[in-house]
């Protein structure tokens with residue numbers, strides 16, 4: 001598993017509730033006691049709910065570039081006046097030492113431009129492209145990013161280095177050796193790997209059962225993985241290749257063999273073997289390995305098992321009792337309660353509204369969230385630890401692989417409830433438009449508990465249904481699938497949930513490891529502990545952009561109170577309320593024992609009681625950060641992942657906590673997150689961004705096979721209203737609520753339920769225990 005990034009921008013703007021939803025009045029069907037247990041024939045089925053549409057108040061400012069736009073930019077970049085000396089990126093003979101366009105996408109627009117437009121203060125958002133060029137022919141080769149615009153191409157269009165996005169030592173440039181691992185470089189690496197490994201195939205076969213003659217040679221039965229990071233600052237290029245069986249889930253078929261090459265620079269003739277490691281012994285050359293092997297000096301370890309049935313996920317074993325029955329599911333029996341604009345990727349739901357954006361690096365993002373609100377970014381990164389070159393030196397940045405481009409279509413009824421709404425994910429990759437059909441699923445779910453309920457013994461009893469709209473994206477990033485859920489709860493809360501599943505990346509099992517990095521989980525494999533960290537960006541604009549971050553600590557101190565003269569000094573609690581004054585205080589840990597509350601408030605927007613209106617940042621499950629602050633593999637590139645929370649001033653020059661191409665240059669990343677805090681700007685009543693980490697310390701166990709369980713590989717966070725509503729909590733207006741009053745009875749004195757005219761639809765056949773009348777007993 002590699003590290004991932006996702007991004008949700010989040011700014012809360014005051015938004016009125018939309019009108020009440022009216023429902024068809026339904027009556028209970030007269031049901032015989034056993035009706036509920038019968039499978040219903042199609043004749044009595046609830047209808048398939050249809051999507052309900054809405055038109056976004058403003059056309060989305062987040063359209064990806066169209067193919068004609070891409071073509072026009074490519075043509076413009078190729079025009080001789082610019083002197084870029086570009087080669088055709090699709091050429092089969094493309095060389096590392098060529099200049100070529102690697103990627104073009106829409107530049108994420110500046111916040112001020114977006115807000116001006118969405119508020120109607122401007123008629124459009126300036127449209128620019130972000131262009132990534134491999135400059136292999138430059139004196140100092142590298143990958144450089146530019147912004148090109150305004151679009152459409154005209155006399156005023158310019159191309160400028162995208163330096164305002166990146167605060168790293170080389171600006172928008174990544175020096176070549178830490179740059180792309182695209183076709184020209186893959187070809188160069190594959191050539192030296194194939195020639196080296198075919199020269200020692202007899203030895204590798206003997207030691208591991210694996211041989212490699214090249215990826216297309218039919219004698220090959222193994223594969224290598226190009227471990228990240230493969231550079232330090234872009235000047236060096238050192239890659240470790242773990243060898244594994246080329247079969248199902250190679251991540252779980254590792255051998256004890258590792259080979260390292262120097263792959264620095266654009267000249268493949270300089271690439272060379274650095275070392276071979278087998279059974280933790282280092283050989284500096286193939287000659288050294290052969291000499292040791294011929295002399296019988298190599299102690300062999302067991303070959304990776306060839307029986308990989310333990311990786312199968314097809315059902316096996318006896319059926320459990322009643323498991324032939326269809327599992328419970330979420331259904332919208334009375335029609336969908338959210339509206340969607342599939343052209344503008346805009347949604348409304350129970351007072352919420354927001355736009356979504358999608359891109360290659362991070363996938364779905366949310367903008368102008370109103371319940372009140374605005375937007376979020378997720379960055380997932382994984383740090384491995386272990387005793388061999390492979391696991392020690394791994395720090396995947398999933399943004400590098402493309403969380404968005406690796407999104408997959410969820411399986412209806414399994415990954416997402418039946419009748420969910422699906423949005424296509426459209427983005428650009430290279431110089432073409434890509435669409436992942438139905439990649440994002442949207443559904444309303446029962447949160448599983450009532451939002452509020454209470455019984456006042458002889459007076460009244462109420463219960464309010466808990467519902468939320470879920471926007472779900474699933475990305476398969478190599479061996480791992482990540483599930484990201486954004487939930488918009490009817491009480492004004494926003495929930496973030498991240499889950500991981502898939503094939504855990506296993507280590508070769510060595511008894512002498514003594515379980516220090518994880519238990520044995522198979523014939524020849526061991527689980528390897530590692531940490532996943534996903535960084536979310538939440539740009540709060542609570543009512544407006546003047547916000548303050550407050551830490552409310554719970555302190556215990558000795559007090560004396562005159563009404564307790566007999567106790568003397570005794571321990572008691574009180575609040576210790578502190579505002580973050582400047583960015584120097586902006587890096588925050590999770591408070592031990594949860595003894596502090598984090599809130600973002602607007603001190604100029606008070607509620608009816610004179611309290612500042614705000615939102616709380618509620619740690620959920622597993623708000624972990626990287627255990628190692630100084631691992632060389634994430635030295636400066638992983639600063640966003642080294643504390644639980646961070647609070648900085650919003651700047652268009654600090655759009656993201658990481659960059660896709662930072663992953664292989666841990667000593668010279670494009671974005672140095674802590675640089676956001678170095679200028680120590682004031683934070684009180686300013687435009688704030690909260691950066692939060694979700695993650696998992698993955699303590700691997702045998703239950704990670706065949707696929708990791710999402711029950712445990714789960715991290716979450718909640719943003720909840722804090723003194724936000726003017727009339728208490730935000731659910732008083734909900735009609736999906738029931739209340740009984742003891743004095744509101746029917747003819748025989750039984751309290752009658754008040755359901756606000758919203759009842760189970762006729763197609764839902766209820767059983768006798770579902771009868772509301774009589775449920776209140778006084």
Ligand SMILES: *[C@@H]1O[C@H](CO)[C@@H](O)[C@H](O)[C@H]1NC(C)=O
Nearest residue numbers: 085086087095097098099137
């Ligand atoms: C253009 O790039 C090629 C490599 O693709 C290089 O050989 C050539 O010298 C470059 N021309 C100029 C004028 O820089």
Ligand SMILES: *[C@@H]1O[C@H](CO)[C@@H](O)[C@H](O)[C@H]1NC(C)=O
Nearest residue numbers: 107109110126128164652653
């Ligand atoms: C966005 O804002 C930055 C910082 O003010 C500025 O340098 C940049 O040119 C702006 N980008 C666009 C596309 O206007």
Ligand SMILES: *[C@@H]1O[C@H](CO)[C@@H](O)[C@H](O)[C@H]1NC(C)=O
Nearest residue numbers: 213215216217218219220221
């Ligand atoms: C492998 O490829 C060679 C050369 O193309 C061919 O002669 C041979 O039959 C192939 N072997 C198998 C097992 O497919």
Ligand SMILES: *[C@@H]1O[C@H](CO)[C@@H](O)[C@H](O)[C@H]1NC(C)=O
Nearest residue numbers: 274275282283284285288289
């Ligand atoms: C391999 O190279 C390292 C460093 O260059 C050296 O210390 C070591 O002795 C070499 N090993 C062998 C077996 O030659």
Ligand SMILES: *[C@@H]1O[C@H](CO)[C@@H](O)[C@H](O)[C@H]1NC(C)=O
Nearest residue numbers: 305306307308309310311523
């Ligand atoms: C492979 O392993 C499975 C599970 O241990 C076992 O049931 C099966 O018989 C094995 N297959 C072979 C060919 O050994």
Ligand SMILES: *[C@@H]1O[C@H](CO)[C@@H](O)[C@H](O)[C@H]1NC(C)=O
Nearest residue numbers: 342343423424435436437438
């Ligand atoms: C989604 O994509 C499919 C196929 O790529 C296309 O047929 C469909 O019209 C798209 N839907 C929307 C709402 O754009």
Ligand SMILES: *[C@@H]1O[C@H](CO)[C@@H](O)[C@H](O)[C@H]1NC(C)=O
Nearest residue numbers: 556557558559569570571572
């Ligand atoms: C309260 O006083 C007792 C007795 O002096 C001391 O042991 C304890 O640590 C104090 N508690 C706090 C929170 O200071």
Ligand SMILES: [Cu+2]
Nearest residue numbers: 001530532698
């Ligand atoms: Cu994991």
